[in-house]
Amino acid sequence: MNTTVTVTKRLVNSFEQLAPGHRACLGCGEALAVRLVGKALGQNVIIVSATGCMEIISSQYPFTSWEVPWIHTLFENASAVASGIEAGIRALSRKGEFNEKTKVVAMGGDGATSDIGLQALSGALERRHNFIYICYDNEAYMNTGVQRSSATPYGASTTTSPASKITIGQTTWKKNMPAIVAAHDVPYVATACASYPFDLMSKVQKAMNVDGPSYIHILSVCPTGWRSSTESVIGLGRLAVRTGIFPLYEIEDGRYKLNMQMDKLHPVEEYLKQQGRFRHLSPEVIASIQTRVNADYAKLKEKATRS
Amino acid sequence: MNGQQTTEFRWHGRGGQGAVTSAEMIALAAIEEGKFAQAFPSFGPERRGAPVLAFNRVHDSIPIKIRSGVTNPDVVVVLDPGLLTIIDVMAGLKENGVLVINSPKSLSELKKDYSGPWNLAVVDATKIARKELGVPIVNTTMLGAVVKAVGIIKLESLNGPIKEHFGARAPSNITAAREAYEQTQIAPPVKTMPKRVEVLEVLPSWQEILPGCVVTSPGSAKQYRTGDWRSKYTDFDYSRCIKCGLCYIFCPEGCIEQRPDGYFESNKYYCKGCGICATECPKEVISMIEEAS
The missing domain is CATH 3.30.70.20 (Alpha-Beta Plaits)
Incomplete structure (x- = not known):
């Protein structure tokens, strides 16, 4: 029997999937996202975790922070292991040896999702396994010391794309991971951010009820790697959404739906200036980021109106 | 302390406080004087806020080949007074070594709990850092205290490495280190051992692990x-x-x-x-x- 806590008149599952005492940095937006996801998932899940921050901070051998069955895999094969577990559950159910409706959830960071684990994820999506894939995107390889990934945004300074006199840092644009997943024609794709906890939890619950693969891309503010203050984590997530840099939307059976209709976007500068990784950007570069964000958001809006 | 033997340092700080940079600065300063030195950190996956260790080895004339962590230091430096009650910072500290503590408390107050068969040096580095740098980050400030208490490296030798590392922010960092150098108070060794922090870590034995x-x-x-x-x-x-x-x-x-x-x-x-x-x-x-x- 689950107990609940009332938060702003809404009932929230009091179950903590990730026990306190985990070793995430203080103010970790990703640990917060995992916690909220856990509240939405409940206890009848098996979690497959790729290598990354969430693995190292929660599984200091011989202890674990997890309150649900959890398995650690390599960077590249979280989706493959999840596929195997899901196939195993189906086989046992067919034989009548297992009658639970246990959901398999694979999770990884942006590196494990958009770089190293992309082909295993693509395979699992294509084979239509009944699982949820959750990408906790903190926009670089944070646990090894902030190396750039394909999800690192344009202009960000990381240890492998350092800003200097001759370069602005990361010179490529963030890979559009939700669109790549949507191209597999999966039933449910969504973006979310822990700064909007109820939106995030309702998306996870929706994914729970999907029969087939579903994908949730969660922007996770990382004060350590983004070089921002720890108390501004929630505010930064909100700004990412309101500037249109990380819009919240869902793709249900190919139909786009914007969760927050914004007629006027906040200027991207508001978001960028709070982070040390963007501190070096000139007004011209910021203007070019603004142009790109506006164009991307317009495209997304158009997709939403067309479908 | 003299430079004829290897002097080993152990730094206790928190992730993000700059213990690793401190150790690096000491090693670079020693190298600047023609000595041999090494600096390296040790920490788990945790970053900001978690207790971390950094180490130095310094020798006047012989290259240092040992690469392991320091367990019997000649010098222990504590960047964060909060660590004193949760970590046994004095573990393995050699006789006639040096314990350097950043604390707002005075030397006479700290003597009771931290004096032992070693020199005890105290400085309120947080106050100095706040005044000179505007932030409570004490890594460069504490360098001044360490140089004073240990006495094998000259204060001036720090200027080069600090300039190299901090660029435009170097002058205020150098001033902070100098101020700490002047304000550090040192008490000589005593015969008695102080009460130690008991660190309880419940780990299963290998027979119990699956x-x-x-x-x-x-x-x-x-x-x-x-x-x-x-x-x-x-x-x-x-x-x-x-x-x-x-x-x-x-x-x-x-x-x-x-x-x-x-x-x-x-x-x-x-x-x-x-x-x-x-x-x-x-x-x-x-x-x-x-x-x-």
Whole structure:
């Protein structure tokens, strides 16, 4: 029997999937996202975790922070292991040896999702396994010391794309991971951010009820790697959404739906200036980021109106 | 202390405080003087706020081949006074070594608990850093205290490495180090050993561990006290609280709990002091207070 806590008149599952005492940095937006996801998932899940921050901070051998069955895999094969577990559950159910409706959830960071684990994820999506894939995107390889990934945004300074006199840092644009997943024609794709906890939890619950693969891309503010203050984590997530840099939307059976209709976007500068990784950007570069964000958001809006 | 033997340093700090940079600066200063030196950190996956270690070895004339961590240091430096009560910083400290502590307390106050068969040096580096640098980051400030207490490196030798590392911010860092050098107070060794911090870590023996790295007790990492990482703690003023629960939902640790009377409070055993709850509280119920004050 689950107990609940009332938060702003809404009932929230009091179950903590990730026990306190985990070793995430203080103010970790990703640990917060995992916690909220856990509240939405409940206890009848098996979690497959790729290598990354969430693995190292929660599984200091011989202890674990997890309150649900959890398995650690390599960077590249979280989706493959999840596929195997899901196939195993189906086989046992067919034989009548297992009658639970246990959901398999694979999770990884942006590196494990958009770089190293992309082909295993693509395979699992294509084979239509009944699982949820959750990408906790903190926009670089944070646990090894902030190396750039394909999800690192344009202009960000990381240890492998350092800003200097001759370069602005990361010179490529963030890979559009939700669109790549949507191209597999999966039933449910969504973006979310822990700064909007109820939106995030309702998306996870929706994914729970999907029969087939579903994908949730969660922007996770990382004060350590983004070089921002720890108390501004929630505010930064909100700004990412309101500037249109990380819009919240869902793709249900190919139909786009914007969760927050914004007629006027906040200027991207508001978001960028709070982070040390963007501190070096000139007004011209910021203007070019603004142009790109506006164009991307317009495209997304158009997709939403067309479908 | 002389340079004819290898002098080993152990730095105790928190992730983000710059213990690693401190160690690097000492090594570079020693190398600048023509000595041989090494500097390296040791920490787990945790970053900001968690206790970390950094090490140095310095020798006047012979290259240093040993590469392991320092267990019997000649010099122990404590960057954060909060660590004194949770870590046995004096572990393995050699006789006639040096223990350098950053603390707002005076030497005579600290003598009682930390004097032993070693020299005890104390400086209020946080105060100096706040004054000179505007932030409570004490890594360069403490360099001045260490140079004074250890006496094998000259204060001037730090200037080059600090300039190289800090660029435009170097002058204020050099001033802070010099001020610490002047203000450091040192007490000579005494015969008695002080009371030590007992560090309890319950680890299962190898016979109890299952093959294949299987862990069968859910949530067992709960015993890990992340509250030790905290530099600020939460203070709730319930007179304004509307019990909305936003502090609960936005806590990355999951350490804010609802009491039977409906009010929320943070569990100090786990709270790392990130300040998210204080920022997100719509009624300004929560304030963050410096741990040392």
